[in-house]
Amino acid sequence: MKILLVDDEAEFVSALAERLSFRNIDADWVTRPEDAVPKVEETCYDVAVLDIKMPRVDGIELKKRLQAKCPDLKFIFFTGHGSEEVFKKGASEIGEDYYLLKPIKIDHLIAKLVEIEKQKGGVFDD
C-alpha cells in the first residue's frame, strides 16, 4: 500500500517513513502541506497521514483539499497538540479512532492502516 505522510517536522516524518518502509509500507513524505497536493495528483495513495497543526494550512484544511483531488483517499490524523478544540475538530472530521496522539507507537499506526485497508476491501500485501 502507498501512503503519504505530511508533517512539518522533517526529522520525525523522515524517520517514520523509513521505519514504515522496513515494514513494507511504501511511504512518501512532505514537510510542507502545500507540497502534498501535487503529490496526490502525481500518485494515487491509499492513506494520507496528516499532522493537524501545521504552518499555513492545518491538517483539516489539507484533508479537504486532498479529498477534492482524490476522493478515495483515506486519512489518519496525528498531533502532538491535544487541546480540547483541536481534538473536537479532528475527531468530528475523521472519528476518534483515527486521531492519534504523538508520540505514536508504530505498531498502533500500522494496526490502523490495516484496519483502513480492510474497510476498503483491498488486500494488505505484507
Added chain:
Amino acid sequence: MTFLSNLKPKFWDHIDISRGPHKYLFNFRKIWKLTVLLTLVVSIIPLIILAMIDYWVSYHSVMSENILRTSRLVSNTRRSVSYFLDERKAAIDFIILNETYELLNSTSHLERTLKNLQKGFGGFIDLGVINDKGVQISYTGPYELTGKDYSDATWFKDALDKGVYISDVFLGFRNIPHIIIAVKHALPDGGFYLLRATIDTERFTDLLAGLHVGGDGDAFLINREGDLQTPSRYHGEILSNIDIQTPEYSERSQVELIDRGPNNRLLIGYAYIHETPFILMIIKNQNRLMAPWYETQMQITGFLLISITTTVFVILGGITYLVNQIYLADQRRLQTMHEIEYANKMASLGRLSAGVAHEINNPLAIINEKAGLIKDLFTFTEKYNNDPRLMGLIDSVIRSVERCGAITRRLLNFARHKEIKIHEVDVREVVHEVLGFVGKESEYRSIDIQVEMDPDIPEIKSDQGRLQEVFLNLVTNAFAAIKEGGSLKITGAKTDKDYIVVDFTDDGHGIPESDIERVFEPFFSTRTGKGGTGLGLSITYGLVQELGGTIKCRSKVGEGATFTVTLPIATDVQEKNGDKKPSEKQ
C-alpha cells in the same frame, strides 16, 4: 452557653481566613454593632424623653392643682371661721349699743340678755360687765365671778388697747373648749366698760371637723404659739402643741410643701385669721394626694418598659437577620469570585499543560521515531541483530519515551473534560488513574497506599472526569494530612443494589469534632497560608452532588479521617453543557 451559642449569628465569629486587600467589603460585627446602637438610640431615647416630659409636666400640673385646691379650701374655711367670730362680736356690739350701762349692770337684765343670745345665736356660756377699774361688776353664767378684779390680767390690757379682745381656746366649764370675746365701750362721761362673753367653740370645731379634706387631710386651728385650738385627726389633742412649726405670718392664704422624709411629705395650707390669735391649718398627706398620679406613672413606666423590651428584641432580631443575610450574600459573592478565579486558574493551567504537552510531544515523537528507526535498523540488519545490549538500550529509550507520552497524555486529559458526560465508568480504573498522579509523591514521602476494591463493584454510570477530580481531591486532601510514612487506604464496595461506596481513610492528624460540620464549607481550611484555599473539599462536595452522590466525613483528632463517597450505580443526572467546576489541584 449552648442556648447563647445557638442564638449567636453565623457572622459573629467569622474569621476572615482569606484576608487580603479588597476581599471583604464588610466588617459584619462593626456593622451590626453600629446599626443596633443607632437604631436603639433613635427609637428608645425619644420614648424615654417623652415619658420623662410626661412625668414632669403631669407632676407639676397635679402639684399645682393640689396647691390650688388646698389654697381655695383654706380661704373658704377662713372665711367661715372669721364669719363665725365676727357674728359673735357683732352680737356683743349690738348688745352694747342697744342696752345702757345701767341696764347691763343689773344682773337680772344681763341674765335675760344671755338667754336671748343663747336662743338667737347659741354658743354663749356667760356674759359679764367689767368697769374701767377692771372689776367685774355684773356677771351671769355658771360661775360666781361677780366682783372679780381683772385689772392685772393681760387680756384686760389688750382689750383696752385694741377695743376688742379674742382669747385663745381654753378648757373651761365642763371641760368644754371655750374662747372669750371682750368688747370695750366708751361712756359719755369719759369712762368706759367692757362687755365680756364666753363662747364655746363646739360650733367651729364642728365646722372644721365637717370639712372634707382629701388626701388623709386634717383641718384645725392653732394659736400663734402652735397650740391646737380645735381637735385634729392626726396632729394631736386639743391644746397640745402641734408637731409642725408655726408658719410665718401672711396676709393671705399660703400653701407649703414640707418634706419630712419619703413617706411623710405634707402639703400644708394655712391662713392667719384677722384680729384673732388663730391660724387655720389644713394639712394633707402629699403621698396620698399623689397616689392616683403615681399609679398612672407606674402604668406609663410599665408600658415604657414593655415597649423598650419589644423594640430591643425586634431591633436585635431584625438587624441580626439582615446582617446575617448580608453575610451570607457576601459569602456567596466570595465563593463565586473564588470559583471564577479558580476556573480561570484552571483554564490557564489547562492551556499551559496543553501547550507544554504539545511542545514536548513533538520532540518526543522525533525521539520515538529515531529510536524506533535505530531499532528497526538493528532488527533488519544482521550486523547488530544479536547484540542484546544495544537492543536493551534502545528498548529502554523507547520505554522512557512511552512514559513521557503517558504523562503528557494525562496532562491533556486533565485539561479536557468540560461537560458532564455520562459513561460507563470503572471506579477501579479511576482510582488507579488518580493514584498515578500522586505515585511519585507517595514514593518520596513513603506513604503506603492500599487499595481494596471489591471485585463485584459494577461499572457505574457517571462522569469520568468529575469522578477523577473527586478522587484526586480526596487523595490530595489525605496527603496533606498524612505525615511521612503514614498510610492511605482506599476501599470500595457495593453496599446495596443502587449504590457503591468508596472510602478514603488516612491516618493523618484528623479533624476536630467541632470542624467536621464545616469541612465542606467553602474557605474552611486548616492549611491556610500553606497552599490551601479551603475550596478543595467544597468543590468535591459540589462535584459529588452533581454526580447524584453524597460525601461524608468521620474523624478523630490524631487518628485520621475517613471520607466516604457514595455513588449511584445508575444515575439520573442529565448530561449538561457548561463550565467544569474548578478542581483543587496542588
